[in-house]
Amino acid sequence: MNKVLLATRNRKKLVELQRILDGALGAHRVALVGLDEVEEYPELPESGLTFGENALIKAREGCRRTGLPTIADDSGLAVEALNGMPGVFSARWAGGHGNDQANFQLVLDQIADLPDAHRAASFVCTVALVLPGGKEHLVDGRQTGRLLRSPRGDGGFGYDPIFLGDGQDRTNAELTPQEKDAVSHRGKALRELAKLVAKVLPPAS
Template identity: 65%
Template structure:
């Protein structure tokens, strides 16, 4: 089965490929750069779930392929759960990781360390051409630090330390991050659903 992951982010593609390989689900995973271009629907949802479904449905409609899409971000306690769904464009321009990260650090500059609780949140959607839809979730609690550390990962990884860890997400290996990450949790749950659907199709 060929499955579309509705992203051009090579790191997300690699991440899901590793998760699928580890779970033994035999699908051919392709990204948006591997299919004919189609107009991408703006992420107008106010929740991670809504945005994930918007992207998954658009992928199915345009390509006819089962489509996986996720929406994820960081929620900071003292910012009332923001940046949230605006994480990728918090500084005003989509995908400017450095600017987003620096803006968050500036906004919590006067907040005592003990109040820098945060969490990574993910909603992942799987949509099939026949209208079946599934949503899974992931949640990784932790805290912010004052200065970025680490070269791996992306987004807010360099300023986030997961509960029980001393290293930032950007200091973890890909395998270590996959094992605990919000996206890893959500994608493993989707991989399980994909495996069940493949098994059912083979019956």
């Protein structure tokens, strides 16, 4: 089995990616480990100005520190009326890191006066795969939609409760994990990643 580092401490991301990789490649092809399961190392700040730059910062450092093929993603919400923000600052838009409710409430407050026609937004995800030896790969995924005026649903994470994807009648937080995988920015990017993994990592013995 191929052991691969996912450079995150977010257990939900680990479960999500493992589920998608298992579905695309077959179970037991890849075993993901998170940062909590390897020897601790200082994490570099996400100083990039794009999702791709931030994903590569994390993946390069994880690969260098552990010697494992390393996957890292950076993703966020791009609101048209906010000129594409919060973008790479999505996880800390309200000041602290990872306070989902504070982050999406601030976005809602910032566009409170806008009519529905002007509440377009996209979820964007870029995933990096860095291999021992230096080869690097980037894949992208995007989900377009609009922002509601109040949250709905208690699934998912981040801005899912206020995001209604195009063609959906439920927010991302109201979808089952499998339904979300099929339409989300991360699901799209990770399926492209699975194609890469199938090419660059050997079959399980």
